[in-house]
Amino acid sequence: MEDFSQLPDEELWARAASHDGGAFGELFERHADTVYNHCFRRTASWAVAEDLTSVVFLEAWRRRRQVQFHGESVLPWLLAVANNAIRNSDRSFRRYRRLLAKLPRPVAIPDQSEEAIGRVDDERTMRNVLQAFERLSPQDQEIVSLCDWTGLGYEEAALALDVPIGTVRSRLSRARARLREQLGQTVVSTDTNKDESMEGES
Amino acid sequence: MIEQLPPTRRLPTARRYAARRQLEELVSSRWAPRRRRRFILGIAIFAVVGSAATGITLLRSSPVTDRTTARCYTTAAVGSGETFSGTTIGVLGAPGSTGQVDNAIANCSDLWRQGFLLQGKSGMQRPSPNTSNPVPPLVACTLPSGIAGVFPGDQSTCTQLGLPLAGQ
Numbered sequence: 551m552e553d554f555s556q557l558p559d560e561e562l563w564a565r566a567a568s569h570d571g572g573a574f575g576e577l578f579e580r581h582a583d584t585v586y587n588h589c590f591r592r593t594a595s596w597a598v599a600e601d602l603t604s605v606v607f608l609e610a611w612r613r614r615r616q617v618q619f620h621g622e623s624v625l626p627w628l629l630a631v632a633n634n635a636i637r638n639s640d641r642s643f644r645r646y647r648r649l650l651a652k653l654p655r656p657v658a659i660p661d662q663s664e665e666a667i668g669r670v671d672d673e674r675t676m677r678n679v680l681q682a683f684e685r686l687s688p689q690d691q692e693i694v695s696l697c698d699w700t701g702l703g704y705e706e707a708a709l710a711l712d713v714p715i716g717t718v719r720s721r722l723s724r725a726r727a728r729l730r731e732q733l734g735q736t737v738v739s740t741d742t743n744k745d746e747s748m749e750g751e752s
Numbered sequence: 753m754i755e756q757l758p759p760t761r762r763l764p765t766a767r768r769y770a771a772r773r774q775l776e777e778l779v780s781s782r783w784a785p786r787r788r789r790r791f792i793l794g795i796a797i798f799a800v801v802g803s804a805a806t807g808i809t810l811l812r813s814s815p816v817t818d819r820t821t822a823r824c825y826t827t828a829a830v831g832s833g834e835t836f837s838g839t840t841i842g843v844l845g846a847p848g849s850t851g852q853v854d855n856a857i858a859n860c861s862d863l864w865r866q867g868f869l870l871q872g873k874s875g876m877q878r879p880s881p882n883t884s885n886p887v888p889p890l891v892a893c894t895l896p897s898g899i900a901g902v903f904p905g906d907q908s909t910c911t912q913l914g915l916p917l918a919g920q
Contacts, residue, residue, distance in 0.1 A: 571776030578772050587760040596761070603763060604771045611779060649774060654766045672758035679757065699757060 558622035567614055578607050581625050585632050588700045592636045592691070594676035596669050601650055605642045606632045608649060618709055626706040633692050633710070682732035690725035697722050814916035816856075817898035824860035825903045827872050830895070830913055837874050839863070856918070860902040861887050871904070892918035 554562060554576035565573035585606050590599035610617070610624075610631050620626045635642045643650065683691060696702045696710055697718070707722075708715045762768075816822075825831075825838040841859055863869045864887040867879025871888070879885070888904040893915035895901045900918045903909050910917050 566779055569780055569782055571778075571780035574779040575772045575776040578775055579768075582763050582768060582771070583760065586763045590761075591757065600763065600767050604774070607771070607775055608778070611775070649778075652774065653770045668759075669761070672761070675756075675758050 559624040560619050560622045563614075563617060563619075563624060566611075574607075574611065577624065581628055582607070584625060584700065585628055588629055588632055588695065589636060590672070591676060591699050592633075592680075592695055593639075594673050594680050596673065597655075598639075600653075601643065602632065602635055602639065604650060604653060605635045605639075605646055608646050609635055609642065620706045620709045623706075626702060626710040629696060629700060629702065630710040630712070633696075637688065683729065685732050686725060686728055689721065690728060693718065693722050694725045694729060698726070813919040814894045815919040816892075816894050816900045819899075822856040822859070822892075822900040822902065823895065824856075824863055824869055825901055826869050826874070828903050828905045828909050828913065830901070830915070837872055838869065839874075839876050856892050856900040856902050857890050860890055864888065864890075894918045 552572060554573055557565075557573075557576070559577060559580070562573040562577050566577065582603055586599050586603045589602040589606070590596055593599055593602070606628060610628055613631070617624060618627045683694070686694070692711060693707060696707045697704075702710060704715050704718050704722075707718045711718065713721075763771075821840050821842055823836065823838055823840050825836060827837045829837065831837065841856070841863075860869070863876075865885055867883060867885045868876045870877050870885075889906055890902050891905050891907055891909050892900045892902050893910035893913060894917070895915065901915070903913070905912075907917060
């Protein structure tokens with residue numbers, strides 16, 4: 551079996567486009583967790599995020615001729631596909647319902663393991679965050695989730711949102727301010743240092 | 753107010769494995785499911801249309817009403833009146849018996865095989881002894897007179913000649 555782990559995304563994508571399933575499998579392995587966590591933060595459901603992760607890669611394959619890379623990375627484009635899938639989740643699930651039905655369902659057992667309890671807590675926490683977050687416009691939600699929650703840089707976010715970098719900066723600054731209002735004094739971010747420095751640039 | 757996002761987590765192992773496998777199969781397949789479905793649908797439509805055409809052909813068949821004689825043609829042409837390429841085979845048994853022409857195709861085949869019939873020739877030929885001659889594909893149509901006419905060709909030959917297939 552060929553070792554794809556050293557190949558850049560662009561090379562893997564080219565091989566996948568020539569129907570090399572293993573190359574696409576490596577892309578999935580490489581980016582599935584980022585897509586999964588991005589989808590969870592937008593939906594507050596690990597189960598929905600599992601399905602959305604599959605949908606994102608299925609949809610990426612369907613739209614493979616429209617792929618865009620940032621440098622050699624396909625991740626920003628995958629997150630753009632994810633945002634689209636989240637926005638149109640009903641349609642996405644309908645389109646791929648047969649394929650999704652073949653995948654193992656999330657186990658809803660009274661599992662007392664730390665992991666299971668943690669996941670339930672995550673969902674509760676995320677629902678609370680989303681209460682404030684969803685008062686933002688869809689555009690603001692997308693930019694905050696991409697830059698502050700998933701950690702994309704300005705350029706990557708610009709590619710994912712298909713807008714100029716300057717627009718990303720100004721839109722992110724505005725979105726953060728609005729979110730701060732919604733949340734009281736606290737900005738929800740995985741990296742508060744980055745948050746402050748980025749705000750300085752806007 | 754919530755200050756921290758939940759930690760990141762890995763996609764559960766079973767799901768990761770199954771989803772990856774599914775994607776690999778999908779990508780490896782040169783035919784997307786939708787195209788595959790379209791192909792199968794195309795085959796089904798072709799089969800239905802083919803069956804319908806066969807049904808129509810069968811509906812267009814007509815019984816042989818006069819079994820006292822039959823004609824073995826050597827070309828796919830009806831001719832006019834008694835003038836045609838081929839020969840007429842008669843009844844072996846008593847008048848009214850259907851012994852010979854019930855299976856007109858089988859009897860005409862024998863004449864072809866034995867060399868009595870040759871492509872495009874009228875009447876019975878003198879066969880070479882101890883030789884087996886090729887038998888073309890044969891089809892029985894019902895002639896306007898109600899007797900069977902056995903032509904070289906297939907079902908479409910009857911249609912081309914404007915004749916119904918010979919019914920049983």
